[in-house]
Amino acid sequence: MTRQLTPADYLAMLRRRWVLIxxxxxxxxxxxxxxxxxxxxxxxxxxxxxxxxxxxxxxFIRPVVTEDISQRLASMKQQIxxxxxxxxxxxxxxxxxxxxxxxxxxxxxxxxxxxxxxxxIRPMEETSVNLPGFNVTVxxxxxxTAQNVCTAIxxxxxxxxxxxxxxxxxxxxxxLAQQLADAKKRLDDQDEKVRAFKSRYLGSLPDQEQTNLNxxxxxTSQLDAATQALSRAQQDKSFAQSNLNQALxxxxxxxxxxxxxxxxxxxxxxxxxxxELQGRYTDSYPDVVRTKNDIATLKKKxxxxxxTGSDPRPAEKGAKPSLEPEGIxxxxxxxxxxxxxxxxxxxxxxxxxxxxxxxxxxxxxxPSVEQEYTELTRGYxxxxxxxxxxxxxxDQAAMATNLERRQESEQxxxxxxxxxxxxxxxxxxxxxxxxxxGGGLALGLGLAFFLEMQDTSIRNExxxxxxxxxxxxxxxxxxxxxxxxxxxxxxxxxxxxDELGASARA
Numbered sequence: 001m002t003r004q005l006t007p008a009d010y011l012a013m014l015r016r017r018w019v020l021i022x023x024x025x026x027x028x029x030x031x032x033x034x035x036x037x038x039x040x041x042x043x044x045x046x047x048x049x050x051x052x053x054x055x056x057x058x059x060f061i062r063p064v065v066t067e068d069i070s071q072r073l074a075s076m077k078q079q080i081x082x083x084x085x086x087x088x089x090x091x092x093x094x095x096x097x098x099x100x101x102x103x104x105x106x107x108x109x110x111x112x113x114x115x116x117x118x119x120x121i122r123p124m125e126e127t128s129v130n131l132p133g134f135n136v137t138v139x140x141x142x143x144x145t146a147q148n149v150c151t152a153i154x155x156x157x158x159x160x161x162x163x164x165x166x167x168x169x170x171x172x173x174x175x176l177a178q179q180l181a182d183a184k185k186r187l188d189d190q191d192e193k194v195r196a197f198k199s200r201y202l203g204s205l206p207d208q209e210q211t212n213l214n215x216x217x218x219x220t221s222q223l224d225a226a227t228q229a230l231s232r233a234q235q236d237k238s239f240a241q242s243n244l245n246q247a248l249x250x251x252x253x254x255x256x257x258x259x260x261x262x263x264x265x266x267x268x269x270x271x272x273x274x275x276e277l278q279g280r281y282t283d284s285y286p287d288v289v290r291t292k293n294d295i296a297t298l299k300k301k302x303x304x305x306x307x308t309g310s311d312p313r314p315a316e317k318g319a320k321p322s323l324e325p326e327g328i329x330x331x332x333x334x335x336x337x338x339x340x341x342x343x344x345x346x347x348x349x350x351x352x353x354x355x356x357x358x359x360x361x362x363x364x365x366x367p368s369v370e371q372e373y374t375e376l377t378r379g380y381x382x383x384x385x386x387x388x389x390x391x392x393x394x395d396q397a398a399m400a401t402n403l404e405r406r407q408e409s410e411q412x413x414x415x416x417x418x419x420x421x422x423x424x425x426x427x428x429x430x431x432x433x434x435x436x437x438g439g440g441l442a443l444g445l446g447l448a449f450f451l452e453m454q455d456t457s458i459r460n461e462x463x464x465x466x467x468x469x470x471x472x473x474x475x476x477x478x479x480x481x482x483x484x485x486x487x488x489x490x491x492x493x494x495x496x497x498d499e500l501g502a503s504a505r506a
Contacts, residue, residue, distance in 0.1 A: 013452045020451075021444030028440020029433045036432040041424035043143040045150040048121075048416035049157065050133040055408045061399050063409060069131045070120060076164070077118050080156050083109045089152055093145055115139045116153060133415070143421045150418035158412045165409060169401040176394040183387040190380040197376055204362040206370040216359045223352040230345035235280075236287075237338040243273060244331040267302065270295045287334070294327065 014021070051069060054061075079085070086109050090096065096108050120134045136157065138150040198205060203212065246269070274291045281288050403409045 013448060017444075017448035017451065020448055021441065024444035024447065025437055025440040028443065029437040032436025032439065033429055033433040035436075036427040036429045039427045040141060042139050042141065042426035043146045043421040044137055044139045044425035045143070045146040045418045045421055046138075046416070047136045047150050047154045047414060047418045048133060049136065049154060050413045050415045051131055052411045052413045054403065054410055056403060061403060062396050063400055063403075069410075072161075072164070073118070073120060073131070073134060076157060076160050080153065080160060081113050081116060085156065086112050089149060092152075093148055095140070095145065095149070112149075116149075118157075136418075138418075139425060147418045147420045154414060154418065158414070161412050162404075162407065166401070166404045169397065169404045173394065173397040173401045176390060176397050180387070180390045180394050183383065183390050187380075187383045187387045190376075190383045194376055194380050197373065201365075201369050201373075203359075204365055204369045206366065206373055209363065209366045209370075212359050212362050212366070216356065216363065219352055219356045219359065223349065223356060226345055226349045226352055230342060230349060233338050233341045233345060237335055237342065239276065240331055240334045240338060244328065244335060247325070247328045247331060264302070267295065267298050270298060290330070 054063065083106070087105060090100075090105075090108055090112060095112065096103070099108065115138055117137045117139075118134055119137070121132050123132055136150055136154050138146050138153060140146040140149060250266075270291055274288065274295060277285065277288045277291055283289075400409070
């Protein structure tokens with residue numbers, strides 16, 4: 001059965017085992033330093049690469065590559081540290097020449113992958129989201145080879161960044177160009193549909209509804225005017241026909257030797273006609289003017305007859321003209337003109353009625369046409385907006401691609417070229433020696449504790465109580481020779497085998 005140890009017990013252990021601990025601690029440092037002499041030296045070459053921002057602000061030309069630089073750097077690292085990229089480097093620089101024939105190439109590539117490390121540099125400000133740069137380190141057996149390999153890996157990162165950005169920009173531009181061509185085709189299809197719709201419903205489109213109403217009102221007025229003109233022409237024809245019949249009766253009677261009408265009667269008849277014409281027309285109307293002229297001519301004949309005192313009837317009896325008088329011919333011409341006017345007005349009336357019917361149908365069909373036209377124009381507007389947006393993005397991508405080709409976009413710039421290491425980075429012999437001292441101390445402490453745990457000696461009253469499970473009521477000090485000049489020891493402490501403890505039951 002073991003008892004709980006106190007700090008005093010640990011101090012007693014150190015006093016008893018300090019020699020062992022000191023020896024192991026002193027031996028550990030030189031031993032580790034000596035072991036480091038036999039380890040192969042490793043040299044580390046390092047390159048600092050900064051990420052240079054585009055020369056043209058992003059507000060003017062939006063970059064196509066929007067991937068986070070940390071993710072892109074990790075992706076590039078996987079590509080560059082692949083076997084297809086590292087195997088040529090192993091061959092070019094003669095790496096692992098002693099193991100090339102004995103070790104598979106996959107293992108050599110794995111060694112080189114472990115020897116290469118890419119560490120991003122975190123921004124100094126917590127609010128910054130841009131990665132300022134990264135370090136490329138290569139650790140190999142030869143310092144010159146480590147420098148060359150570090151330079152090659154850095155060049156691969158720079159070239160890969162340029163290639164990936166250009167390829168991404170060109171692929172994006174090509175994709176947007178193809179999408180733009182498809183959008184142009186869809187827009188042309190929609191445009192053709194709109195054109196065909198407008199051709200089919202010409203005059204019935206929603207924006208023409210008010211025009212149709214205005215035209216319909218004008219046609220209605222035109223129809224009223226045509227109807228009135230037709231009615232007036234028909235009345236004029238009836239009146240002219242009546243005059244013609246009267247004139248024919250008088251002329252036929254004159255041809256048969258009977259002329260019941262004298263100049264006075266003809267004058268009275270013309271004055272009656274003039275009164276009727278003036279009641280219907282103005283003084284400038286042709287029939288009114290002509291009738292007035294006939295009246296003036298007839299009055300002149302009457303005046304001449306009165307002056308000469310001759311009777312025209314014998315002359316009229318002896319004259320048998322074969323042609324109709326001028327008045328009858330004029331009436332016939334007037335009736336013929338009125339017939340033509342009636343026919344024209346009738347055709348005009350029918351045409352206006354047809355047009356009125358057509359525009360009425362357009363106005364009635366306007367709501368349904370407007371609904372269909374709205375759906376069609378909505379599809380056209382969507383296609384147009386998509387085309388304009390794609391064209392804008394394509395132009396932006398083309399400018400970004402041009403910026404990538406001119407290498408004025410985000411670039412990797414080598415700030416510190418790969419250095420030629422003067423001292424090996426491994427092993428660090430002072431650190432090994434310090435680790436040896438620490439290891440020796442730990443080993444000494446552990447070994448001392450182990451030995452103490454294995455030692456079953458009784459050294460004090462607590463050991464007695466723990467061993468016998470009885471309380472200690474008295475302690476007998478060690479009794480030495482009388483002649484002994486050794487100083488007396490405290491009876492409260494039993495040391496080694498010189499002191500014995502006794503116990504008894506009360």
